[in-house]
């Protein structure tokens with residue numbers, strides 16, 4: 001397959017991956033992510049799905065977890081809709097399809113455990129570039145008796161040599177592909193196509209930019225993630241079609257949740273940062289970043305699920 005990227009662009013994607021590793025591997029980042037953002041999962045939540053009861057009874061911190069849980073439930077529904085069984089149980093009958101999955105940028109592995117526990121997948125590999133994410137994911141897999149079904153590999157999703165060609169029928173990712181920008185994302189789509197069997201599905205959520213943005217207005221966001229642009233829905237469609245996917249879909253447009261999420265995380269960081277022992281310098285930097293995303297997100301950022309099928 002011909003590469004869509006030039007050597008300079010590939011270099012930028014690799015640099016993005018290296019910076020993401022450094023970013024997630026620091027002690028402060030681990031405290032912040034595991035104790036504020038999510039003990040098991042680190043993604044945007046569906047605040048638009050919070051019920052009145054959720055809003056009235058849960059603290060802001062608890063609302064973050066609840067909103068994330070709603071997003072994961074949506075994820076499971078998308079997977080269920082693509083495989084030939086309707087009622088997922090923890091003991092699927094023998095005639096159902098066995099789902100073998102790769103999670104690109106699995107973080108603490110929370111989604112994979114949820115999918116295994118729901119019987120929605122039977123075997124999985126989670127890859128993450130951060131050593132600390134992988135260590136914690138393995139620990140939680142052991143604790144929750146999932147280690148025999150989920151292998152965690154410390155590898156970049158730009159190249160996952162541990163996963164053989166055509167060995168999966170599902171590739172997933174949750175808010176992890178943004179880190180490498182559109183050129184790296186095209187490489188990740190080729191890697192997803194490599195590991196998928198014909199007819200297999202790629203289903204992921206990601207944080208993208210609107211098709212048309214003012215680069216000056218986006219600069220504070222680009223600076224924070226060390227990119228000169230972010231991916232868009234149309235970038236993904238083009239990259240996935242070039243990598244051998246069809247039946248592309250983007251759904252639903254749940255972008256308003258991005259501002260709600262960063263605003264909520266910022267509130268909890270302000271409440272708990274000191275008591276959790278997160279350094280003052282990290283807190284100040286993180287708060288500035290969260291406020292940037294909160295305030296610019298509504299107008300400029302797109303978030304939702306991308307779904308596509310590897311051609312038969």
Ligand SMILES: C[S@@+](CC[C@H](N)C(=O)[O-])C[C@H]1O[C@@H](n2cnc3c(N)ncnc32)[C@H](O)[C@@H]1O
Pocket residue numbers: 016017020021024040041042043104105106107108109110111127128129130133155156157158173174175176177179180
């Ligand atoms: C926002 S977190 C999401 C983690 C997980 N998907 C979840 O929802 O809980 C982004 C994750 O992507 C990982 N990541 C970033 N760049 C990566 C790369 N090139 N290859 C593998 N993982 C990467 C980070 O280490 C981090 O764990």
